[in-house]
Amino acid sequence: MTPSSTTGSHITDPAPIDLRDPGELLAATPHLLGFEPSDSVVVIGHRGATGTRIGNVVRADLPSVGEETDLARQLLGPLLHQSVAVTVAIVGGRPEGAVGPPAADVVAAVGEVFESVGLPLLHALWVPKIRAGAPWRCYEDSCCAGHLPDPSSTVMAAVSAHAGLVTHGSRAAMERQLHPVASEVLARRAAMLRRRVRDGLRDDAASLRRGRAAVRTVLARTWRGTPLLSDTEVVELAVALSIPEVRDACLATALPVGGAGAMTAERLWLLLTKHTPAPERAQPATLLAYSAYVRGEGALAGMALDVALKADPGHVLSQLLRQALQHGLPPEKLVGLARSCDGGPIWTPPEDGESPNRSSPTDPTARPTGPPDDAG
Known part of the structure; x- marks a missing residue:
């Protein structure tokens, strides 16, 4: 229990x-x-x-x-x-x-x-x-x-x-935002990913550049609003996040904590958690968990880790974050994980005065409102 x-x-x-x-x-x-x-x-x-x-x-x-x-x-x-x-x-x-x-x-x-x-x-x-x-x-x-x-x-x-945070009407309502999209959509994308794996996934400088560019492009679109993602884009992003250097660079988007860039990235990780098939779903779910954890929203972090570990029970970073959450490790202790990532930022918000989409990071369509109901 x-x-x-x-x-x-x-x-x-x-x-x-x-x-x-x-x-x-x-x-x-x-x-x-x-x-x-x-x-x-x-x-x-x-x-x-x-x-x-x-x-x-x-x-x-x-x-x-x-x-x-x-x-x-x-x-x-x-x-x-x-x-x-x-x-x-x-x-x-x-x-x-x-x-x-x-x-x-x-x-x-x-x-x-x-x-x-x-x-x-x-x-x-x-x-x-x-x-x-x-x-x-x-x-x-x-x-x-x-x-x-x-x-x-x-x-x-x-x-x-x-x-800019949403308080949900119940734990179940918060959890529902992580539910995956239709099974037939996920099955189609899983088949595409299997073909990519059969063709061979390369771990070289060109793949790293391509992965970073794919993430950067979609983060820029997420800044302007919740993007519609094609099957090809979801597969490309799943492949990108499977590269450790890309995944680690994405951890750094959680900083500065609560900033406009961090909130934008968190919206994308939530979207990808819903749209990516298992086991690749574990990567965006873990990024969502980390972002939520460092800004102090442990309930969402715990739910995202549940999703990640269900998708890939052996996912090491998810396991480590789960242990930190269970032991009540203060969020500020985990900030160093993002700061230790090598390489330059994968994306930074525009500085030309363009306003980001202000939707809650935990629901791409929500605004701060009060509750529905269910067992909390």
């Missing part, structure tokens, strides 16, 4: 949250995760000398009876590095007609496991759903209660919107 989502904050360095108002913190959870949780346990790490800034955040489905301690131990790993204390929030989980907050055994297990390693539990909160006006309350003090503010009007919502 593993947490269904392990994530750093959706915002790389969010504004301080007033911990005297638990309702504000609960209302911010969709923006911290990148999606609205439901029937979930969410553990929020607090960092800084006074614990008033948000660190890593982890979420999992509520466990079955008897699995509470095992889940608490798994939730602990990503929060050990930077946290000085934690808040646990249970979202949903109360059966019809029940009285009082549900999942008290989960809260107790989290408190016991985290406090055993010196991470005190600052708050234990419950809310039935993340909606404006929803009632919330604390576990230990029945007088500690209130109603949620509008999640779309919190400080975290404003920071998220300013960054």
Whole structure:
């Protein structure tokens, strides 16, 4: 049993949250995760000398009876590095007609496991759903209660919107954007790739130049808007990304973190993740995961790594990134991976004042909006 989502904050360095108002913190959870949780346990790490800034955040489905301690131990790993204390929030989980907050055994297990390693539990909160006006309350003090503010009007919502990020209505909604295109399209492209392999893939200077040029051309088109990719282009890009030097140069497009160029590249990696057949799909999915990870969106990074490892279980870089995510390695620790790439930049955004497409990197057609629904 593993947490269904392990994530750093959706915002790389969010504004301080007033911990005297638990309702504000609960209302911010969709923006911290990148999606609205439901029937979930969410553990929020607090960092800084006074614990008033948000660190890593982890979420999992509520466990079955008897699995509470095992889940608490798994939730602990990503929060050990930077946290000085934690808040646990249970979202949903109360059966019809029940009285009082549900999942008290989960809260107790989290408190016991985290406090055993010196991470005190600052708050234990419950809310039935993340909606404006929803009632919330604390576990230990029945007088500690209130109603949620509008999640779309919190400080975290404003920071998220300013960054051009989408907060999805559920984990499933975030995951759906990675679903591949029609199987017959993928089968056609897979056949083309097999023919390319039979003809022999060369690893020489000419192939490297051709691969870099193919990526650079499509990145320039992505800057202007979401490109329509032909079968030939998808195959050409898949071949290009199979060249280690090209793939490594593409890692560097994630820098500077959150910049217009990085967001443009991330949109392309998402598009290619949907349009490329397995096992070649692992390459763009890993680039998407890396870009999402270094800008602090661990949920998307985890989903992209799931896709990459399903496409190619032996993909080494995906395995390394998965380990980093599971252990809560801070995003800034991974920035050096892109900085260590040899060679010049594979592409840089235009400097002539032309404006990039401002769509979210996690959905080529989306704008920052609120939620649908599903198990988060």
